[in-house]
Amino acid sequence: MTIRTYNTLSGKKEILQTIEPGHVKLYVCGITSYDYCHIGHARSSLAFDMIVKYLKYRDYKVTFVRNFTDIDDKIIARANEQNTTSEELANRFINEFHVDMDKLGIARPDIEPRATEHIDEMITMIGELIANGKAYEAGGDVYYIIDSFPEYGKLSKRNIEDMKAGARISINEQKKHPMDFVLWKAAKPGEPKWKSPWGDGRPGWHIECSAMSKKYLGETFDIHGGGQDLIFPHHENEIAQSEGANGKPFVKSWIHHGFVTIRDEKMSKSLGNFLTIRDILDNYHPEVLRFFIFSTHYRNPLDFSEAAMQDATAGLDRLYQCVASINELDKTNTRQDTETAFGESDLLKIDSLEERFQQAMDNDFNTAQAQGVFFDTVKTINKIRAKLSEKPLATDIDKLKATTSILKNLAAIMGLLCEDASTYLLTKKQDMLTNCDIDADAIEALIIERKQCRIDKNWSRSDEIRDELLAKNIELKDGADGTRWVVKSK
RNA sequence: GGCGGCGUAGCCAAGUGGCUAAGGCAGUGGUCUGCAAAACCAUUAUUCAUCGGUUCGACUCCGAUCGCCGCCUCCA
Structure with a gap:
């Protein structure tokens, strides 16, 4: 069996074929650290956490890089509001990000590079682009020449002419073409700045990912991921930069996840429909959020509501109750004959659990289908559990315990059933009792x-x-x- | 306006042309209970937005229409 993933670049599901056999090199765009993270960030982190865990379960070595954007306009503006430096602000929210990630049980990436620690690499790459005739300096800024990259638009499937018609591009006198994007920004008074061949300034947003992915994963790597809103312009520009500088294909496969919506609208601060990870964890167990996130496929939009979280709670409880009821079985009073409680179709379901799980997950990480497999198994376990006589067969108990053990291992890929079942239920009971x-x-x-x-x-x-x-x-x-x-x- | 995506039961949600259209939540009937609850069993889409087309056969492929969402400016 092979893993197939949907590649935004080709618009198709493709068989995962790594450049280096058995080794997946993955780069994911992380946060701009200027505020607490919302549930959209949680979805992103959880999706890639699940993907990494599944790849490892399928015996791949994974090198996972996720960056922090710790210098940009929003950070500078927020730091000014709070009378602090952009460095202090960015560091503070990187720490808060880690607090949230730890609470959600998300494993740290192998490397978490920060933009400000890779200014030299970015300057080098910008220099290469200028040398290749793909960028120009203008008044201390450096811009990428869109027209020098004929494949511009191949990821987001749009062409430059159409976008000009969109007419939402800000006019900038410095630019030769309105779609040219900035690689290096000249420093304004009072802004953080670094020395460069084009004068003091700071990097544009997109160049950091091109420079850092090259440093840690090479000029061409396997998978690049992020939210669907990053497809354009961020990832499109990364391709232009990296392929323009390196003269090699940048990324084999792109994975983009969908948004979390509230009342079917994308969360945004202007709409005020904004929920932080902390807001959620104040009211729900982290695994409930995970269960909810994974109840639909990662590319679909996911609508957040209290009702949906209640559904997720009920579902997770059902899984835990099943595991707890099997944990409680003991073999002090058992028979040794062969009158098993398992029917033929029950055995078929139980024995195919892992295979059906893999089938679902191999198909572009279909966690929703995989959850279906879990519940299908739970149903069978509960059925057998209910059929056990007062003096059950020892081997039946063994089989039930072995099945819940497999169930727990597989659920752990989504970060579910990671707690001891009776502890989870007891803690919940105590919390509710208060x-x-x-x-x-x-x-x-x-x-x-x-x-x-x-x-x-x-x-x-x-x-x-x-x-x-x-x-x-x-x-x-x-x-x-x-x-x-x-x-x-x- | 351009591009991308979605529309499957009361709600959520899988479905890689052909097997009974998964699973969860909610509901209904039954088993078990003194009565309940939980669990179990049964039941809930002759039909997959609409209309056409391709095919021996389509939820699945193609086209059109309607509705919703996202991107085209920072965004997970």
């Missing part, structure tokens, strides 16, 4: 009272207790081994 009008001891006391009522067949008082607790969101579950309680979600 919002209830009653404590655990009082609940236990009522359960004991109700137990006696039930022995006495005093059903009215027994039901009264149950209703009383239910009014406080506590739900009772009578089982063979006594009564348990759960906090009902709203």
Whole structure:
């Protein structure tokens, strides 16, 4: 089996063929660090975290580079507002980014290069572009000559003439062609600046990724990723820069993920429909966010809502409850005969779990389908669990435990089921209890009272207790081994 | 205006021309329960925005129409 990924450049799903056998070199555009991260950033980080984890699971070596843009107009403007330096501001939000990523359980990339630490590499590349006749200096700025790169537009599938018609390009007297983009910006008074052959200034946005990817991954590498909004102009310009300077293909395959929307609109500060990762984690377990993000394919838009998060919570709980119920099985009272609870079709489902998971994930990382495979398996496990007699077959228990173990390993690729199941459920229960009008001891006391009522067949008082607790969101579950309680979600 | 994408059940969401159109949430009926809950079983799209076309056969390919979204300025 082979992994196939959708390549924005070709517009098709393609078989993953790495330049160096068994080694994927991946570059992802990271954040501009001037504010807290929102759930769109979370989607980006989570998508590539999942991709890296899956590639490793499929035995690829992965070199993963994700940059920080720590110098740009927004950073300078925000630093001025806050009476600080752009360096301090950028560093502060890089730290906050790491705090959020750690909470989400996202593994660090192998290399996290910062733009300001690669000014020399950028200056070198800009020099090469000027030497190749693909850039010019004008008043301390350096611009890329769009017309010198005939393939300009090949990623975003647009042509220069059409874009001129769009007429939303700001007029800049310095530019020879309105679409020429800046490689180096002359410093304005009071702005951070670096020395260069064209005078003091700072790099344009796009050049950093060309320079840093070259340094860490080479002139041509396997996969470059980012959000769909980066296709144009950022990634288009990166191609022009890198291929213009190196004379070699830049990237084999481009992966772009979709947006998180709120009420079907892209999040943006101007619309005020903006949610930070922290806002979400205040109210939801990180795995709920992960479950939600991976419930659709990474290229589709994903609409955030409280209802969707409740659905995700219910789904994740179902997975954890299944794992917990199997963990609780013990083999102290088992049989050794051959009357298995597994039917033929059950075995077929159970035994094909990993293969079906791989099929889904090999197909452009189809996490939504993979989640379907998980639930299909959970259904089978629950069915067998319900069929087990009081004295079950030892090998049946082994099989159930082996299956949940595989399930957990596969779910971990999406960062799901990473906690101990009973700990997750218990913690959740305790968290929810703090919002209830009653404590655990009082609940236990009522359960004991109700137990006696039930022995006495005093059903009215027994039901009264149950209703009383239910009014406080506590739900009772009578089982063979006594009564348990759960906090009902709203 | 140009380009890209989407439209599958009440909601969310898979579906790489041919097998019963996955799965989740919600709902309904049943099993289990003293009654419930959970779990399990069954059930919920003769149909995939609409209309045409290609094909022996299309949710899947092509064209048109309608609706929604994104990019074309910073953006994950």
